[in-house]
Amino acid sequence: MEDPAQDGRSQLIVEKHEQLPPSPPQTEENGSESSEEVDIPLPPPTTTPTEVLDLDKKTPDAHVPRDPRLIRLTGVHPFNVEAPLSALFNEGFLTSPELFYVRNHGAVPEVKDEEIPDWEFTVEGLVEKPLSLTLRQLMAEYEQITCPITLVCAGNRRKEQNQVRKSKGFSWGPAGLSTALFTGVAMSDLIKKARPCKKAKYVCMEGADELPNGFYGTSVKLNWVMDPNRGMMLSYMMNGEMLRPDHGKPLRAVIPGQIGGRSVKWLKKLIVTAAPSDNWYHIYDNRVLPTMISPELSANEPKWWVDERYAIYDLSTNSAIAFPAHEEQVSLSDGPEKYRAKGYAYGGGGRRVTRVELSLDKGQSWRLADIDYPEDRYRDVPDQILYGGRLDMSWRESCFCWCQWSLDFSVSELADAKDIVVRAMDESMNVQPKDMYWSVLGMMNNPWFRVTISREHDYLRFEHPTQPALMPGGWMERVKKAGGDLMNGHWGEKVAGEEERRDAVEQNEEISMTKEGLKTEITIDELRKHDNEQDPWFVVNGQVYNGAAFLKDHPGGAQSIISAAGLDSTDEFMAIHSETAKAMMPTYHIGTLDSSSKIAISETPSAITSDSPRPTFLNPRFWNTARLHSKKQISSDTIIFTFTLEHPTQTLGLPVGQHLMIRLRDPVSREAIIRPYTPISEITRAGYLEVLIKLYLDPATNPGKMSKAMSALPLGHGVDFKGPIGKFTYLGKGLCSINGTEKRVRKFAMICGGSGITPIFQVFRAVMRDKDDSTKCTILNGNRLVGDILCREDLDALLKGNEGRGEIIHTLTRAPECWEGLRGRINAELVQKHIECSEDTLVLICGPETLEKSIHVVLKEQGWKDDQILFF
Ligand SMILES: Nc1nc2c(c(=O)[nH]1)N[C@H]1C(S)=C(S)[C@@H](COP(=O)(O)O)O[C@H]1N2
Ligand SMILES: [Mo]
Numbered sequence: 001m002e003d004p005a006q007d008g009r010s011q012l013i014v015e016k017h018e019q020l021p022p023s024p025p026q027t028e029e030n031g032s033e034s035s036e037e038v039d040i041p042l043p044p045p046t047t048t049p050t051e052v053l054d055l056d057k058k059t060p061d062a063h064v065p066r067d068p069r070l071i072r073l074t075g076v077h078p079f080n081v082e083a084p085l086s087a088l089f090n091e092g093f094l095t096s097p098e099l100f101y102v103r104n105h106g107a108v109p110e111v112k113d114e115e116i117p118d119w120e121f122t123v124e125g126l127v128e129k130p131l132s133l134t135l136r137q138l139m140a141e142y143e144q145i146t147c148p149i150t151l152v153c154a155g156n157r158r159k160e161q162n163q164v165r166k167s168k169g170f171s172w173g174p175a176g177l178s179t180a181l182f183t184g185v186a187m188s189d190l191i192k193k194a195r196p197c198k199k200a201k202y203v204c205m206e207g208a209d210e211l212p213n214g215f216y217g218t219s220v221k222l223n224w225v226m227d228p229n230r231g232m233m234l235s236y237m238m239n240g241e242m243l244r245p246d247h248g249k250p251l252r253a254v255i256p257g258q259i260g261g262r263s264v265k266w267l268k269k270l271i272v273t274a275a276p277s278d279n280w281y282h283i284y285d286n287r288v289l290p291t292m293i294s295p296e297l298s299a300n301e302p303k304w305w306v307d308e309r310y311a312i313y314d315l316s317t318n319s320a321i322a323f324p325a326h327e328e329q330v331s332l333s334d335g336p337e338k339y340r341a342k343g344y345a346y347g348g349g350g351r352r353v354t355r356v357e358l359s360l361d362k363g364q365s366w367r368l369a370d371i372d373y374p375e376d377r378y379r380d381v382p383d384q385i386l387y388g389g390r391l392d393m394s395w396r397e398s399c400f401c402w403c404q405w406s407l408d409f410s411v412s413e414l415a416d417a418k419d420i421v422v423r424a425m426d427e428s429m430n431v432q433p434k435d436m437y438w439s440v441l442g443m444m445n446n447p448w449f450r451v452t453i454s455r456e457h458d459y460l461r462f463e464h465p466t467q468p469a470l471m472p473g474g475w476m477e478r479v480k481k482a483g484g485d486l487m488n489g490h491w492g493e494k495v496a497g498e499e500e501r502r503d504a505v506e507q508n509e510e511i512s513m514t515k516e517g518l519k520t521e522i523t524i525d526e527l528r529k530h531d532n533e534q535d536p537w538f539v540v541n542g543q544v545y546n547g548a549a550f551l552k553d554h555p556g557g558a559q560s561i562i563s564a565a566g567l568d569s570t571d572e573f574m575a576i577h578s579e580t581a582k583a584m585m586p587t588y589h590i591g592t593l594d595s596s597s598k599i600a601i602s603e604t605p606s607a608i609t610s611d612s613p614r615p616t617f618l619n620p621r622f623w624n625t626a627r628l629h630s631k632k633q634i635s636s637d638t639i640i641f642t643f644t645l646e647h648p649t650q651t652l653g654l655p656v657g658q659h660l661m662i663r664l665r666d667p668v669s670r671e672a673i674i675r676p677y678t679p680i681s682e683i684t685r686a687g688y689l690e691v692l693i694k695l696y697l698d699p700a701t702n703p704g705k706m707s708k709a710m711s712a713l714p715l716g717h718g719v720d721f722k723g724p725i726g727k728f729t730y731l732g733k734g735l736c737s738i739n740g741t742e743k744r745v746r747k748f749a750m751i752c753g754g755s756g757i758t759p760i761f762q763v764f765r766a767v768m769r770d771k772d773d774s775t776k777c778t779i780l781n782g783n784r785l786v787g788d789i790l791c792r793e794d795l796d797a798l799l800k801g802n803e804g805r806g807e808i809i810h811t812l813t814r815a816p817e818c819w820e821g822l823r824g825r826i827n828a829e830l831v832q833k834h835i836e837c838s839e840d841t842l843v844l845i846c847g848p849e850t851l852e853k854s855i856h857v858v859l860k861e862q863g864w865k866d867d868q869i870l871f872f
Helices: 008-017 085-090 113-118 135-141 158-164 187-194 295-300 374-380 409-415 475-482 523-530 556-566 572-575 579-588 595-602 705-709 754-769 792-799 827-833 851-859
Strands: 078-084 118-124 131-134 145-152 176-184 202-211 214-221 233-238 253-254 267-273 318-323 330-332 338-346 351-358 370-372 390-393 403-410 419-426 449-456 459-463 537-540 544-546 589-593 624-635 639-646 660-664 674-678 686-696 718-725 729-734 735-738 742-746 748-751 777-785 806-812 841-846 869-871
Touching: 008 537, 078 660, 085 318, 113 135, 131 135, 131 187, 135 233, 145 338, 145 374, 158 475, 176 187, 187 233, 187 267, 202 851, 214 267, 214 639, 233 267, 233 748, 338 351, 338 409, 338 419, 351 403, 374 403, 403 409, 403 419, 409 449, 409 459, 409 556, 523 595, 537 572, 537 729, 544 579, 572 660, 624 686, 639 705, 660 705, 674 686, 674 705, 674 777, 674 792, 686 705, 686 754, 718 841, 729 754, 748 754, 754 777, 754 792, 754 806, 777 827, 792 806, 806 827, 827 851, 841 851, 851 869
Parallel strands: 118 267, 145 390, 748 777, 748 841, 777 806, 841 869
Antiparallel strands: 118 131, 145 176, 176 233, 202 214, 202 267, 233 253, 318 338, 330 459, 338 403, 351 419, 370 403, 419 449, 449 459, 537 544, 544 589, 624 639, 624 718, 639 686, 660 674, 660 718, 729 735, 735 742
């Protein structure tokens, strides 16, 4: 046999592969034909990820570099991801491999580049001539073809099903599909060569990924494999590059027009059989069981799973709206008059999408959208070799790819509408249904895709049905929270005569914050006159309060009241005050804003706009926006979020010891989520801000709102900050300012736990950095596990050269055996031993409420006075 390495084609492929990142794709002409201009869509620019993300380092996929933009749908591992819908759509017809959705049932098999040509696979079972061959042989001995194909996971859009009723599947948004130019060999060529026996009816496939229930495997029908119109192939190349690890490196099946689950990756075996695959994943995955089969029934009666009629092969007709995007805003006052809605559609089994229709009146009337079928452009060009394979399209009529639709609306008609719905129809007049067909695996979800429109101030706001994964947001969640029944045939909107679902409505006792009988009306002009320190008036929920009498006693410091003077501070107030604090409010209530002032105040700009760049970022009275630059996981539940400030030379403007507020909006209720944090980045650092945040995401303990919102925050997204706040400032050399009064200390006793270290860290760092100063610090840091100790290396580094001044004592409640430090909680004994009560010592405490309370008691017993103790 000829040495395959001498073959021009495989040579070419290897060359291509070695150029990393790949060069922009080119087409190569077929020797005999003259070169002609090609007018076919070519892949978008691509950057091969080269870094293994920190997240993946502790998983079996620690060998796979990935793109951080992908949204993880099943935690960190296994890797199941989709791109943000707009990012996917904006890539155009073809998707770059790094944004291509991934569905991995388990760990990615590791295959080194040099092992690629020797990858072995077999064709066996009911065949006369079983084959065993290498990828090198596949590339050298068979005809190579290239073809654009869209893969779609059967779970695409499943989050909508999960909103109606939890299915047995994780929550895909509408970006569980991607398109690439696949190069390889027609599956039929191999099967023909192996010569199937008469009884043969199916081709089973098996991958190299070993899972809890065996290797991943499934089957397709043999007569479809042999049908050129079905286009099934074995592929090793995607968009002109060898397959990347997540997509089956080095060899996979590509089964066009059918659900992605049939396109087995890391392909090792083709087995020709008389019956469908008995692989566990073929039986218990990729099915649409009848709608009345509940999760319980399906678990108790296995017969539902083995019924081949419920197995999914061809995709169903489907479509979605990409623009307006979720939470997109369109201005009513100073934007263009037209808005172009855009989205995608696909059919199943190679059937063409022949119309896409949109409605602004819930389906009473429809308009035809324009459809662009980029796939057709490959059929029109002369025969040629693309990426070493013959572009195998000129004769094909099957449509294996998504198409893009668009339709122009006037902004005013959008303003009059409540929603936009889209539906697609294929060439067999198969149209998407209005209502969802719920089933236990939540697959093949394809009802009309609906985006709601709401008018807010002078813009329109759009909401998609859901957001992928556990990300909050979408009208389905909102409707459900408001007690709507999503399956009532009207997307959960109230219809006349329908009973409200009481159980779903959250009912909270409201605490009254107004003085009974008080009728005084106050205008915005009067309010604004009181933007001073002597008589600070502020507004919460349209009510006016005078904070003067409370300045000294305010636990958050006088400054935060003064900062709110003359302003509406509803969001911050409601976000950070306890019920006890709210109950105190009637005492300070002095009147109600009159109705025109209420409107005026809600239009107060939230940030000062100025032309010259501001030297410092924070402003105590107004919110300013910084953009999320990156996230770095530093422990199992703690992430450092880095934000970029407005310009590279801007500093934060936060004195040591003070805090800032972070504001995010709950995407569903638009309610502001505001929490105080102390950044961990250097106070003097320009251009950036780093905040360490512990995330409480355990579904068992009701995930925190802020945690959910922060973890769902995409890179590049804006977050609002305001500050500084806090009654304590460290001025340096032992000098502190507490509520405006200066005090000199010789020693700080710092007691903290968990993420309570962050404000302590700022002060500790400032003290330790000052080399010609004698101020001392002792930190008592209590945690559960070793891994829970935050910033440990940074803390230790600060001790260097400060022997005798700084001391850090760790104690763990769940220490491993090898732990040499202290064990147990921070208690009276520990405090007594390490912190001596003295006039010139100040205790700083920050940690969980239980810790703060118990330490307070301990300190009082040991003779400390309240003015020596400061709670951060
Ligand atoms: N070996 C193997 N093949 C597999 C899978 C898998 O987990 N293991 N997942 C399947 C499913 S359900 C889908 S939707 C597609 C996804 O292909 P992609 O990750 O390249 O997008 O791969 C299919 N092939
Ligand atoms: Mo899938």
